[in-house]
Amino acid sequence: MTTPLPAPICPPRRILMGPGPSEISPRVLAALGAQTVGHLDPYFLQVMDETQAMLRQVFRTENQMTLAVSGTGSAGMETCVVNLIEPGDKMVVCVNGVFGGRMVDVAERAGAVVTKVERPFGEIIPAAAIQEAVDKVKPKVVGIVHAETSTGAWQPLEEISKIVHAAGALLLVDCVTSLGGLPVEIDAWGIDAAYSGTQKCLSCPPGLGPVTFSARAVEAIDKRKTKVQSWYLDMAMVRNYWSSQSRVYHHTAPINMNFGLHEALRIVLEEGLEKRFARHQENHVALKAGLAAMGIDYAVAEPHQLPTLNAVKIPAGCDDKAVRGLLLNEFGIEIGGGLGSMAGKVWRIGLMGDASSRRNVLLFLGALERCLATQGIKVSPGAGVAAAIAAYGK
Amino acid sequence: MTTPLPAPICPPRRILMGPGPSEISPRVLAALGAQTVGHLDPYFLQVMDETQAMLRQVFRTENQMTLAVSGTGSAGMETCVVNLIEPGDKMVVCVNGVFGGRMVDVAERAGAVVTKVERPFGEIIPAAAIQEAVDKVKPKVVGIVHAETSTGAWQPLEEISKIVHAAGALLLVDCVTSLGGLPVEIDAWGIDAAYSGTQKCLSCPPGLGPVTFSARAVEAIDKRKTKVQSWYLDMAMVRNYWSSQSRVYHHTAPINMNFGLHEALRIVLEEGLEKRFARHQENHVALKAGLAAMGIDYAVAEPHQLPTLNAVKIPAGCDDKAVRGLLLNEFGIEIGGGLGSMAGKVWRIGLMGDASSRRNVLLFLGALERCLATQGIKVSPGAGVAAAIAAYGK
Structure with a gap:
């Protein structure tokens, strides 16, 4: 074989908050x-x-x-x-x-x-x-x-x-x-x-x-x-x-x-199914509170929002791919873009399985604040993270 | 959950010489x-x-x-x-x-x-x-x-x-x-x-x-x-x-x-394809020499025998399942039984990929000799292993 072999598998560390795969234990x-x-x-x-x-x-x-x-x-x-x-x-x-x-x-x-x-x-x-x-x-x-x-x-x-x-x-x-x-x-x-x-x-x-x-x-x-x-x-x-x-x-x-x-x-x-469902719900509520504090709305009406897959509207004036690229390259965070008629209009933030954690919610909100700043989009500093923390209660 | 959880995955160590999966690096x-x-x-x-x-x-x-x-x-x-x-x-x-x-x-x-x-x-x-x-x-x-x-x-x-x-x-x-x-x-x-x-x-x-x-x-x-x-x-x-x-x-x-x-x-x-093919061929020839010395014939005529999958006739008077069970339980060696019209008539001995090794050939021939002895089938002691060693040459 004269063709050089590719390097061995050595994946970058990612935080998988897209539409799946989710984080693996x-x-x-x-x-x-x-x-x-x-x-x-x-x-x-x-x-x-x-x-x-x-x-x-x-x-x-x-x-x-x-x-x-x-x-x-x-x-x-x-x-x-x-x-x-x-x-x-x-x-x-x-x-x-x-x-x-x-x-x-x-x-x-x-x-x-x-x-x-x-x-x-x-x-x-x-x-x-x-x-x-x-x-x-x-x-x-x-x-x-x-x-x-x-x-x-x-x-x-x-x-x-x-x-x-x-x-x-x-x-x-x-x-x-x-x-x-x-x-x-x-x-x-x-x-x-x-x-x-x-x-x-x-x-x-x-x-x-x-x-x-x-x-x-x-x-x-x-x-x-x-x-x-x-x-x-x-x-x-x-x-x-x-x-x-x-x-x-x-x-x-x-x-x-x-x-x-x-x-x-x-x-x-x-973990138990009931506890697991409650955890998914809790992290969804906290994420939503944080996003709301940053002025970001869901693509789905309130009673029908999935806690596992949070589809949110991309803020006006924000470059979809630039933000997702920055999240991936600067923070190692993967989120999903829109599919079909929602391409370019929504982000899909997965909180599934191991990825549905307080750690990921706070990290993501902080990272997103930084990414929005690079896009010149004004949000109240720290408001997203603070709102999520408040949502978790005591 | 009241049902007890099964134990974590902890597979037994096997030597995979069946029709696949083969041994994995x-x-x-x-x-x-x-x-x-x-x-x-x-x-x-x-x-x-x-x-x-x-x-x-x-x-x-x-x-x-x-x-x-x-x-x-x-x-x-x-x-x-x-x-x-x-x-x-x-x-x-x-x-x-x-x-x-x-x-x-x-x-x-x-x-x-x-x-x-x-x-x-x-x-x-x-x-x-x-x-x-x-x-x-x-x-x-x-x-x-x-x-x-x-x-x-x-x-x-x-x-x-x-x-x-x-x-x-x-x-x-x-x-x-x-x-x-x-x-x-x-x-x-x-x-x-x-x-x-x-x-x-x-x-x-x-x-x-x-x-x-x-x-x-x-x-x-x-x-x-x-x-x-x-x-x-x-x-x-x-x-x-x-x-x-x-x-x-x-x-x-x-x-x-x-x-x-x-x-x-x-x-x-x-490894390189040519070397890999040669290794598969060499181990097949050695296995075949060993089996021949033990009086075991192939199910396929000489020019068309796969080096990767050796289908051999089960000796008369030998209990197919008992021998495969003993190979698995006493030696951890998996070989395959016959499929379709060959069920009960042949064993399928895989020498594929990592499993095609001198180590496996000698071990298998030794283990098979022991298993045949439990079945009262007479073979010349050590003849299988000796013939395989001879086939490998100097």
Whole structure:
């Protein structure tokens, strides 16, 4: 080889406050780097069983078919769609952001006849609009995003679930930016299929897609007349590998990624879901108080703001990329820009998993004050940090 | 939470001599556990560029579209098939093992009209049989497995490539158990699309699927009239994220898995491909000499035995599972059982990547002698180890 080799991996230290990946505990990184074993090794099979049990706790479900798909959150979306949909099936998809739009694309590629329920980016989908759509379409599946990573909108689900079930349809929910950070009640809310990613509120690196399917959803899969179009994501085969009763080889699981997820789930359950949700809420409230003191508004109306993903309006006269570049290069802080129609208009500040901390909130507000100063934008000195501290109380 | 948490990840030490995953260098595990950065972080984009450049060297190709798909080797297979095939397209698939059979399933799910060229497990596909099939079918794509992980057969490709191209078809090759262990000459042999896995001869944990597409294959993708059925694996979008010219967000890449692959590729190129192939061959020859001295035969005829995956016949009167269990529990050595029609009839001994070492060959032969003794199978004491030592020469 005459071509010189690149330098070894040596990433800069970042504080991950973007739309994901979020900050990863050193415990998770250590598990990720543990010695690899075979995908049929008794030890790995035990790890799979334990991971399923912990995923059920985090999803708040008894669903047997609960596991981590061997791809990222988007593979989780595709898994749910292609297993539930057969060509010609009718599906209602709610679109108020990029990820609802993605679900439409995935569903159409699976042969679904899609009816969209649309609302502008940043708004939520009203239950009445879904009532109207299911009455008209009589769909097999209704798909909706719980926490729109692209807009920061927090979608209520309980009333919608009742409407969907009354119409005899299955409810499919995107929990990518909610699982582990906000209440996700698969069984109590009657969600039939849900997917998430590992790199958001679970604070594990990206690479796996936790999914869960209700008994009703499994029945729909079992009743399919056609094969699932994706061999890789075919749950009828994947479940035989994950089932302790069968363990039929399907594909070679990403062993070390599953080690990482196992440790991340242990950390989530060690903290406890209620405490974890309260922490996400508290840091969101403090961040919001700080931003308000600096004159920065949210892109989403008050009752529907995600605590995990804070989409805020970029102040007038402020250069989006310059500020994000300065945050990254001077402070090592990553935040996200806007996606789709919100590009250049919003910043997306993630407070997910390990990244949802008082340390990060205060640091970010201080760093942002410095960045705004470079843009000639006047804020009351120290007001952001002070307001956040006040919000934390005594 | 009242449910007790499982214990932290603490895998047993294994020597991975099965069909993959293979042994992983501590350097790769350290890279895997490096601090996560964002998927659009300038550092990660640099890692992607470097990984592409190294993958091109390992694949021996100039193909622009060379990258690691965010799923395992089977996702790599699905990526190649679903991007090249549109519903109704004709495809010839060669089946002489489990993975050829899998390609048929994947292709049919993508809407291909598949013609199989079949040979018994353990044999190779003769060029004449492919000539006959392409003459009859006039396919768009011919798919074949270079190194059949299920049988240990090593498929010659050069003559077949000429036949396929003379017929105006595209050649798709499964390089899962060959890339990094045997010569894979994408450009010199005229392979149009190929996929591999990270966990075989590249000695990285499973989780990514290296793929490469020739200019002709890219042209076929660009000329598609229908969308690729998989959103997640749609190369027209994936390439825009991997391209340093565009970097359009598609999905969140598995950051840490890519760190691991980067280090694994550095190790491959540090050793040099020719030396690496020679090492794989040398250890295969020594293992074979040792096994022969113990009266154990290969399942594949001499000229077509893979050095990376040694499929051998289980001696008469020997309990397959008991021996593999003893190897695992007493010595920490994993080997594979047979798949499909070879279940219970063969053992699959992997000598891939880091696992292809003199240390492993001698240890395995010694351990196997001990295991055969527990089965009451007589072998000349020490003969296996002695024969392997003799094969290594001075």
